[in-house]
Amino acid sequence: MKQTKLCKLISKSEPIPGIFDFTVESPEIAAEARCGQFLHIACGGGTFLRRPISICDARDNCVRFIFEVKGEGTKALAERNIGDFIDVMGPLGHGFEVKPEHKNAVIIGGGIGVFPLFLLAKQVKSDVFLGFRGKDRVVMEDEFASVAKSVTVGTDDGSYGYKGYIASAMDEYLDKNPCDVIFACGPKPMLKAVKAIAERRGIECQLSLEQRMGCGIGACLVCTCESTKDGMDKQLRVCKNGPVFDSREVTLND
Amino acid sequence: MINTKINFCGIEFKNPIVTASGTFGFGEEYGEYVDLSEYGGFGAKGLTRYPREGNKAPRIAETPSGILNSVGLQNPGVEYFAAHTMPSLKNCGAHVIANMSGNTVEEYCEMAEILSDTDAAIIEMNISCPNVKHGGLAFGTDAKTVNELTAAVKKHCKKPLVVKLSPNVTSITDIAKAAEDGGADGLSLINTLLGMKIDIHSRRPILANNMGGLSGPAVKPVAVRMVYQVHQVVKIPIIGMGGVMSGDDVIEFMLAGASLVALGTGLFVKPDLILDVKRDIAAYMERHGIEDINDIIGAVRLN
Incomplete structure (x- = not known):
C-alpha cells in the first residue's frame, strides 16, 4: 500500500527573494521519483488542502523541491525549519517520457x-x-x-x-x-x-x-x-x- | 468484544464508515492507499444518464477550513458504470453505494432500473448537486417535488433507495419528511453548501463556474445540526456527512442520529484517514464502555 510520509527537512535556502529551495530526506521517494512527477505537501499553518510541488531533484536518499511563496500554503511551508518533519504524498503523477530516439x-x-x-x-x-x-x-x-x-x-x-x-x-x-x-x-x-x-x-x-x-x-x-x-x-x-x-x-x- | 456492525436498510455494514460520493472516484485511486475492505461501504462518483464532461477548471478553491468545488458531475454515464465499473468492484470487500443525478424524472427512473440490475448495494439519489444547471438542486429544494420524484423512482428501484438532501433549503425537515413519505429507504446529508470565493485583485471568482459547493470541517456543525433535526422527524436511517476528519467526528454524527457516516474532503488531506477513524472509534467505545455501536445512534442528550 502507498503511504503518506513524514520527511525531515535537511536543507533550506532562499536563492532569490520569495523562492525557497528545500531538500527532505526520504529514501523511498528518492528511489521512486521520476522526472516531471510531483509531491503533494501538507504545508501546515492552518491551511487545509495539500499543495502540489514538482520534484526538482532526487538523489542520495533525498528529494529536492523549489517553490515560490504565492499564498497561505506556500507561505506556511516556507516558514518550516531545518529538522522539521513535512507530511508528503508522492511521488505522484505521470512525468516526462524519455525515449531512446530522443537524440537531440x-x-x-x-x-x-x-x-x-x-x-x-x-x-x-x-x-x-x-x-x-x-x-x-x-x-x-x-x-x-x-x-x-x-x-x-x-x-x-x-x-x-x-x-x-x-x-x-x-x-x-x-x-x-x-x-x-x-x-x-x-x-x-x-x-x-x-x-x-x-x-x-x-x-x-x-x-x-x-x-x-x-x-x-x-x-x-x-x-x-x-x-x-x-x-x-x-x-x-x-x-x-x-x-x-x-x-x-x-x-x-x- | 465490541460490535461495530450496522444494519442499514436491511444490509449489514461491518462498520459505519463509508465515503461521500464525488470524493472517492470509483475506489481505484484510494484503493492504492487503503484496502477498500476497511470500509463498511463507499459512495461511488455521481452518475448521470449519459456521460458528462463537467465544468471548466479551476474547479477547486480553498476556503477557511474547507474547500469549494465545482466539478459539475464529470462521469462516464450510468451504462458504462453498470457494464464496466461495477463488475470490477464486485469483490472489493465493501458495499458500493451508487449515486445518480438526473435532469428529469424519467432519467432518474431509467437510472434506477439500470443500477438495480448491478451489484451495487444501495442507490443514492442526488437531488442536490449545486454545480450543474439540471443536476438535481431544482428537485431537491421543494418538498412536493421531492415527494413525487421519490415515489416515481421507488417504483423502478429494486435496491434500497437513499435520497441525498441539500442543505441549501429553508427547512431540511420538510424535505426529509417528503422523501420518507415518498418511499425513501434512507436519507443522506448533507450535500455541499453553495458558496463563492472572489480574487480581490482580479475581481474574479476563483472557480471557473463562479460558485461551487462548500465542504470540509467548515460545514460540520451545520451538518451535525441537520442530521440531528432530520433524525427527530423521520424513522428511516441516515448517512451523515460533512467535514469528518476523525473518529470523534464520526461519533458526533452518530450521536446526532446518523447510522452510517461518510468521509469526504478529509480524504484529500489524509488518504488513509479511515485507519485513524477506526482506531479512534474503538478507543471511544472502550473508554465509555460501549459494546454495541448501534447504542450511540441518536443518543445525544440535550441540555
Whole structure:
C-alpha cells in the first residue's frame, strides 16, 4: 500500500527573494521519483488542502523541491525549519517520457517552471533554454550548465542574456539545429508558444501543466485540463494523466 | 468484544464508515492507499444518464477550513458504470453505494432500473448537486417535488433507495419528511453548501463556474445540526456527512442520529484517514464502555 510520509527537512535556502529551495530526506521517494512527477505537501499553518510541488531533484536518499511563496500554503511551508518533519504524498503523477530516439532534446523552462526540469536535464543531455522576467529572477543557471549540452538564458526585459521571450530564442535555435523532442514547463503563454512552434515544425513536445488540485491522485476530478479529444476524454486529470502531457493531447484553452 | 456492525436498510455494514460520493472516484485511486475492505461501504462518483464532461477548471478553491468545488458531475454515464465499473468492484470487500443525478424524472427512473440490475448495494439519489444547471438542486429544494420524484423512482428501484438532501433549503425537515413519505429507504446529508470565493485583485471568482459547493470541517456543525433535526422527524436511517476528519467526528454524527457516516474532503488531506477513524472509534467505545455501536445512534442528550 502507498503511504503518506513524514520527511525531515535537511536543507533550506532562499536563492532569490520569495523562492525557497528545500531538500527532505526520504529514501523511498528518492528511489521512486521520476522526472516531471510531483509531491503533494501538507504545508501546515492552518491551511487545509495539500499543495502540489514538482520534484526538482532526487538523489542520495533525498528529494529536492523549489517553490515560490504565492499564498497561505506556500507561505506556511516556507516558514518550516531545518529538522522539521513535512507530511508528503508522492511521488505522484505521470512525468516526462524519455525515449531512446530522443537524440537531440531541447528543454525549455520559464520562471518557476525551470525547477521541474532539472532532474530531466540530468538524465537527457539537452540544449536548455531558461526564461525569466529579469536578471534578478534568474535561478539555477549554473546547475543546468553543469549537466546540459548548452544553456541559453533569456529575460523578458532584456536585462540579462537573450532579450525577449525564451520561446523565440528556442525558435531561432531550431531554425539551424536538429531536434526530435521538446520538454517544456512554464507559464501558460510560454507553453502555448512552445506548443505552436513544436507543432508547426512537427517536433514531439511534452508539456508540464499546473492546476489547482484536490486529492492529487485522480479521484476528485478537480484539477482538469481541456484535451483535444471528445467525450469522456475531454477533461483530463492533471494530477493523474499528467502533469506532463503530449502537446497534441491538450488545448491549453482553460 | 465490541460490535461495530450496522444494519442499514436491511444490509449489514461491518462498520459505519463509508465515503461521500464525488470524493472517492470509483475506489481505484484510494484503493492504492487503503484496502477498500476497511470500509463498511463507499459512495461511488455521481452518475448521470449519459456521460458528462463537467465544468471548466479551476474547479477547486480553498476556503477557511474547507474547500469549494465545482466539478459539475464529470462521469462516464450510468451504462458504462453498470457494464464496466461495477463488475470490477464486485469483490472489493465493501458495499458500493451508487449515486445518480438526473435532469428529469424519467432519467432518474431509467437510472434506477439500470443500477438495480448491478451489484451495487444501495442507490443514492442526488437531488442536490449545486454545480450543474439540471443536476438535481431544482428537485431537491421543494418538498412536493421531492415527494413525487421519490415515489416515481421507488417504483423502478429494486435496491434500497437513499435520497441525498441539500442543505441549501429553508427547512431540511420538510424535505426529509417528503422523501420518507415518498418511499425513501434512507436519507443522506448533507450535500455541499453553495458558496463563492472572489480574487480581490482580479475581481474574479476563483472557480471557473463562479460558485461551487462548500465542504470540509467548515460545514460540520451545520451538518451535525441537520442530521440531528432530520433524525427527530423521520424513522428511516441516515448517512451523515460533512467535514469528518476523525473518529470523534464520526461519533458526533452518530450521536446526532446518523447510522452510517461518510468521509469526504478529509480524504484529500489524509488518504488513509479511515485507519485513524477506526482506531479512534474503538478507543471511544472502550473508554465509555460501549459494546454495541448501534447504542450511540441518536443518543445525544440535550441540555
